[in-house]
Every structure is written in C-alpha cells, then in structure tokens.
Amino acid sequence: MCEPQQHGAGQTASISVHHLTGKDGNDLTPTVVGAVAVQAITWWLQHDRPCSAGEIADRTGGMTRALIDVELRHPS
Template identity: 40%
Template sequence: MSRPDVRVRRTRVLLRAALVELIEDRGFDRITVGELTSRAMISRAAFYRNYRDKYELVEQIFDEAMAEMIDGHDGETRSPGQRWADFLRHIDSYHRLYGALLGKKGSPWFADRMRKALATMSTAHLPGRTADDLVPSVISAVFVQSIVWWLEHDRPIPADQMAEQSSRLIRGVLEAVHEA
C-alpha cells in the first residue's frame, strides 16, 4: 500500500492535534467539524476529502492501530501478548488523544467502539466463543479499563509492563471460566 502524499499526511497530523486540543477544552460531543478545521488551519473541503465526519476521523486512527495490532508487518509472527504490548505502545504514542477520548470529556461512543473491537479480536483466541458472549465482553472491558487507568495515572509504567499486568488479569478471567 502506498503512503499518502505529504499534504494528506500534514492534514491528518493537524487534524489529530486539533482533535486532542478540542476534546480537552470542550469534550468530544461538543466539537464541530468547523471548529476542527479552524483549529487545524485547514479548509473544510480538505477535511471532507479525507473524512465523512469527526467520528470517521477517530475511527481511522483507531482502525489503523487495530490493524497494526492484528496484522503486524509483512507476515511477522507475534504472540497475543506481543501484539497487546505493541498496541499499548501505540496508545502511549497517542496518549493525549486516547486520554481525551476515554477521559471524562471523552466519548462513550468511542469507549464502546474500542470495547467491541477488542471483544471481536479476543474471540480469535477463545475457541467456541463469539464477540457477543460474556467472556470476550469482560476481557475487552478489562483491556479498556486497563488503558483508562494507565492514562489517568499518566502512564506510570512502560507499555510492556502494563501489557503484562493486564494480561495477567485476563488470564485470571480465563482460568475462572475454565473452572466454571
């Protein structure tokens, strides 16, 4: 897949920075596309060439991270724990964005979107389960709450360590399921 041209990359960077600032100032639900484009100093036309609305902007950022976590680079083989640690490194790189989206002024829509995506991903590692089952839902809630805690506490431990701690919690859930 070819990389987008410089103008598209610049537009994305500016919009992501503006999005974080506006969420921190006003909350996600109160942001308009006009405010986003004004803060990013781009035209509305440039925004709409790339995104349908503010939700698609956020979804694209998250979908890129999920694709990276699931697919990786060029067929590399990574354990689920390594993929989770890589995802947390992504969260760390965009900690202001995720902190804003998942924080008090954030978006319940985004938190739900993240839980559903992580539940769907979890089902691949849980034979006989679907994303609608309780277990993937609980696992995804633990993942999201781990991220929220980590961000709210200003990332007190490195991503690898956070991945290990949250993975231990997930293993505890899975052990309880197998005992039941």
C-alpha cells in the same frame, strides 16, 4: 506504580472469542476481557503512564488470564 509480571502472552493471544463463548452464546467472558483491556489503558493514560507499556501489558495480561482460566474451568 506498576510491577512487571512474567507470563506467556502467546497463550492469551491464542484464545479467541470462539473458544470463550458458552454453548448458549454467552459472551460474558470475552466482554469482560475486552473491558479489562480498555479500562487498563484508560487508567494508564489518566494516571500519566506511571509504568512502562510493557508493565501495564503484563499486569493486564495477568488479569485477563485469570478470567480466562475461570471460564475454562467453569464453562457457561
């Protein structure tokens, strides 16, 4: 079952591919962030929506923020 987490969704939404793409055009982080979103939705649907849409959005947002934080600390 999903447990809700509190995060600032606006922070994640404000970061674009432009800000996450490395100097050499490395688009690994945006690709992984997109994959996390798709996989989270796929998992949620395949498991008959075990939690609310808001809860899965919060969990997915937390995962993507962690990826973005790593990229911002260690840009490619």
